[in-house]
Amino acid sequence: MGVTIKDVAKKAGVSIASVSRVINDSKPVAPETKEKILKVIKETGYKPNAMARGLKKNESGLIGLITPDMENGTFAELVKGIESVIEKNSMNLIVSNSKGEIERELRELHIFKEQQLDGIIFSGVKFTKKHKEYFDRYKVPTVVVSQKFPGSGLPYVDIDNYKAAYQAVDFLIKNNHQQIAMVRGPFYDKSAGKQRYNGYFEALKDAGLKVNSSFVKEGNFTIKSGYQAMEKILSENEMLPTAVFAASDRMAIGVLDCCLDNNLKVPEDISIIGFDDIELATVVRPKLTTVRVDHSKLGEKSVELLLNKIKKNKDSESFYEADFEIVERETVKKLT
Amino acid sequence: MGVTIKDVAKKAGVSIASVSRVINDSKPVAPETKEKILKVIKETGYKPNAMARGLKKNESGLIGLITPDMENGTFAELVKGIESVIEKNSMNLIVSNSKGEIERELRELHIFKEQQLDGIIFSGVKFTKKHKEYFDRYKVPTVVVSQKFPGSGLPYVDIDNYKAAYQAVDFLIKNNHQQIAMVRGPFYDKSAGKQRYNGYFEALKDAGLKVNSSFVKEGNFTIKSGYQAMEKILSENEMLPTAVFAASDRMAIGVLDCCLDNNLKVPEDISIIGFDDIELATVVRPKLTTVRVDHSKLGEKSVELLLNKIKKNKDSESFYEADFEIVERETVKKLT
DNA sequence: CTGAAAGCGCTTACAG
DNA sequence: CTGAAAGCGCTTACAG
The missing domain is CATH 3.40.50.2300 (Response regulator)
Incomplete structure (x- = not known):
């Protein structure tokens, strides 16, 4: 196969221990010895075998x-x-x-x-x-x-997903929205699902607003699921929300698409805030207001x-x- | 550390060779022996060390x-x-x-x-x-x-980047466009840069159209570079192109943004075709016509x-x- | 500063 | 069907 530590040792006229020492710089080696070894390594293109090293050192890198x-x-x-x-x-x-x-x-x-x-x-x-x-x-x-x-x-x-969601919804509230819907994720997802919903819930509560259960629909973080969730919100409610908080940008974009397709202007008729700040958020029109996560x-x-x-x-x-x-x-x- | 093949061999009262044979199913092993070994493996949670195996077999997986x-x-x-x-x-x-x-x-x-x-x-x-x-x-x-x-x-x-680009431009031509600009990639990139440009060039030539050098600008496949390239095309030409072919969707989206920012309607005032069919292509409005690559x-x-x-x-x-x-x-x- | 040797955890002829 | 042993390519005490 390839050239091994043995090959370079032989060619340099030294022991494999010395070769090992220079490639790892692990112990002092006489300058001339080192030079010889380095020269042979260069000539042969020797590369240490990471599996062998890993086996010995018990780490794979x-x-x-x-x-x-x-x-x-x-x-x-x-x-x-x-x-x-x-x-x-x-x-x-x-x-x-x-x-x-x-x-x-x-x-x-x-x-x-x-x-x-x-x-x-x-x-x-x-x-x-x-x-x-x-x-x-x-x-x-x-x-x-x-x-x-x-x-x-x-x-x-x-x-802190709870806090971030709370602030997102609070941002809507500070912009005088009161009818706020949410497209949330599944609850088995504690962070992006449950915690973001909890933030939404508490923000409304703290503002003295009540959560309207027909205003919250579940998606699975895809654009499509956001679209479908919004369709439900639209069809199930006489009085539409003035804003919707989506637990991910992708779902927010689905919401946006759905609004556009239903002749609702964003943000004139309905406001949207997303979550993540993925690249899509800035290329979509209108550009998505969202919570940025690095x-x-x-x-x-x-x-x-x-x-x-x-x-x-x-x-x-x-x-x-x-x-x-x-x-x-x-x-x-x-x-x- | 973890449990090794030696451990399971000892525990099962067999040789490591037999253990190796059962985990790799490489040679027949007596049913009772096999069973004993399997049992010990299960109990101990033994996992073969891929580095050791790799070293021996000279493959890492x-x-x-x-x-x-x-x-x-x-x-x-x-x-x-x-x-x-x-x-x-x-x-x-x-x-x-x-x-x-x-x-x-x-x-x-x-x-x-x-x-x-x-x-x-x-x-x-x-x-x-x-x-x-x-x-x-x-x-x-x-x-x-x-x-x-x-x-x-x-x-x-x-x-076949040449062919694909040729067809994209030909598609524009079949839609009666004659003033066709291109935002191309750098030529050191033979596939997405040079070949796609060549396709553009030949398609125009075969249609008896001449290529206007102030209609082709270079980008580096990013949205931003597409935007900038389009700015140049807009500023350097009295007579604007009716269509632009971008060598990537991202650049096409930059072109689109630029048009929108300059009050050019797409596709009413100017047509755009991209390349790749990334997800962005379908979320942008208007949705991007492009050449799909899987x-x-x-x-x-x-x-x-x-x-x-x-x-x-x-x-x-x-x-x-x-x-x-x-x-x-x-x-x-x-x-x- | 240097080398001979053990050993990391496996696989695989080889012999039985 | 089974096991003892060599060996994969390294690192690292150990002895000098």
């Missing part, structure tokens, strides 16, 4: 990412953030798409264990007992991203937390909550 | 993807296609972002060699002598995607070619050219 969805407009940004810090640490990123299916997720997790990944960045939606068994048994360092799993003992990187930052932070965990191997639960901010664009109108 | 751009709306789809077939083969995908920088690209390539990747899916834009040296020396099975590198000897998966398919095919190459290790150049089709939406008007 590999980090795994499990994501339920690569098409939500958030994935590329997240990966970008992850990549940037992984690269600095000379590691590599393995990506895997669970498609939101628990079976698939678990399977990947086990494969990751076999591949001896040094750590996992886990973006799932549920945390079942099978998950618990897995993490208890194998103890692969893991941080969850864009989600929290209380009781899992896993560190997480997320935003997914690239989430990615970076999750690797940082993970690296800490790998090194110190502390079991202490830790976490990071990123900032968010409401970015005003063109889909929310101030009522007079 | 890892495929690497090098991409210059993760934010072009095409990446997620490509990865999705790649993932789907990689998964079927129980392999894993390592992704790496070169950001279009040759240095970074080369560095990744070398890391991939160290990591003993079984194969590489390479999406680059240039093929330098350093690339050549690399592939000549290490012979890591590689297929290039969304690009061709004639003379590299590397198989590729792409579409990037997911490109991803699948590239892995298939790669797997063939890994298995047979034939050096014969091979390739796959995917279909494309023009999808009519709302940005092209038929002139009367």
